[in-house]
Amino acid sequence: MNLERAAESLIRYLSVGTDDLTRHTGIGEKDFVPVEPEPFEGRIFAVDGSNIKVCDLSVVKANHIRVGYVVYRGRRRERTEVTYNDIFVADRHTYMEWFREPLERLDIDIDLSSLRGSELDRISTYFRELQEYLALDAALSESEEGDLLLYDGGFAIWKDRPFGRVVADIIKRASERGVDLLGVSKSSSLSWGDISMPLVYHVSRLGKSLLPGRAWYLDLSGKNVNPDPLEERWHGRICIVLFHPLADRAFRVDIPSYLNGRISTALSKAAAFSGSSECLGYPHALFRAHHDLKISAPEGDTIWIKMMELIAQRQGVRMRDLRNVTDYHEILDSL
Numbered sequence: 001m002n003l004e005r006a007a008e009s010l011i012r013y014l015s016v017g018t019d020d021l022t023r024h025t026g027i028g029e030k031d032f033v034p035v036e037p038e039p040f041e042g043r044i045f046a047v048d049g050s051n052i053k054v055c056d057l058s059v060v061k062a063n064h065i066r067v068g069y070v071v072y073r074g075r076r077r078e079r080t081e082v083t084y085n086d087i088f089v090a091d092r093h094t095y096m097e098w099f100r101e102p103l104e105r106l107d108i109d110i111d112l113s114s115l116r117g118s119e120l121d122r123i124s125t126y127f128r129e130l131q132e133y134l135a136l137d138a139a140l141s142e143s144e145e146g147d148l149l150l151y152d153g154g155f156a157i158w159k160d161r162p163f164g165r166v167v168a169d170i171i172k173r174a175s176e177r178g179v180d181l182l183g184v185s186k187s188s189s190l191s192w193g194d195i196s197m198p199l200v201y202h203v204s205r206l207g208k209s210l211l212p213g214r215a216w217y218l219d220l221s222g223k224n225v226n227p228d229p230l231e232e233r234w235h236g237r238i239c240i241v242l243f244h245p246l247a248d249r250a251f252r253v254d255i256p257s258y259l260n261g262r263i264s265t266a267l268s269k270a271a272a273f274s275g276s277s278e279c280l281g282y283p284h285a286l287f288r289a290h291h292d293l294k295i296s297a298p299e300g301d302t303i304w305i306k307m308m309e310l311i312a313q314r315q316g317v318r319m320r321d322l323r324n325v326t327d328y329h330e331i332l333d334s335l
Helices: 003-014 018-025 096-106 113-117 120-142 164-177 199-210 257-272 284-293 297-312 319-325 328-334
Strands: 032-035 043-056 061-073 076-090 148-152 180-185 215-219 237-242 251-255
Touching: 018 199, 032 257, 043 076, 043 120, 043 284, 043 297, 061 120, 061 284, 061 297, 076 120, 076 284, 096 120, 113 120, 120 148, 120 164, 148 257, 148 284, 164 180, 164 257, 180 257, 199 215, 199 237, 215 257, 237 257, 251 257
Parallel strands: 043 148, 148 180
Antiparallel strands: 032 215, 043 061, 061 076, 180 251, 215 237, 237 251
């Protein structure tokens, strides 16, 4: 087995020295900016979503998708708002009929014909993403000046993403309403070096050694990282942020350009409510959104059973037919 070889390789990714990071990326002590937590009187909105496979017929796939947002005022949770909690069917030929209604609600005309040849999982991911933008839109509609809106994910508009115009419109509205909008990613593919070292991890180690006992942020503008985070259509900032001085983990945070002059202020709001013992160093509103909107495996199993029963009730469809057309992975997993 290559187990020992793989372990040695992973150790190499994690144990590189901070001097190598500085030499390769240009990131140094002067780049780390302290963040002072600043509680505020406004509300915090946090948007998240989840999905789970319900049925896979190989050429068509059904997923249960749940999306929404939570609302906090300080440390007090006001409510959880579920904006979508339903089934989505991914089919390479008829997927547009599912996208049409949410796009009409956003009043944006987008050509999604390029998805026709995509994998079914990719089509499902884009539908969930669109529903998350609808949740952002709903949260923005009830927000007020000075509020904080957190999104579980990134905002940098890469060229191969179909909803760039939707993101741009959301950012514009947030700016007009005076709302601080931050995209906080639970994981990041940003890397450095010739063998794709995990950037957030190594920057976190360096920052905690240089600014012990402090929260901080690092702006990646002009740094030698992969891929270049400031792709030509993204004029905001991509930062690495340690929200709490005792936290083990830092996070990638995408910050729209309208906040360029007050990045510290926006991050200070999030840092003020990132000290929960349940998720030390992660904005607590996002923690609650994740758990309130998560679809559990038993929920997925229940929906699968209900769907099979509905299909089997139709004339001419037998359970044997369903088993024969279902992806055989599902049959094996159920035995």
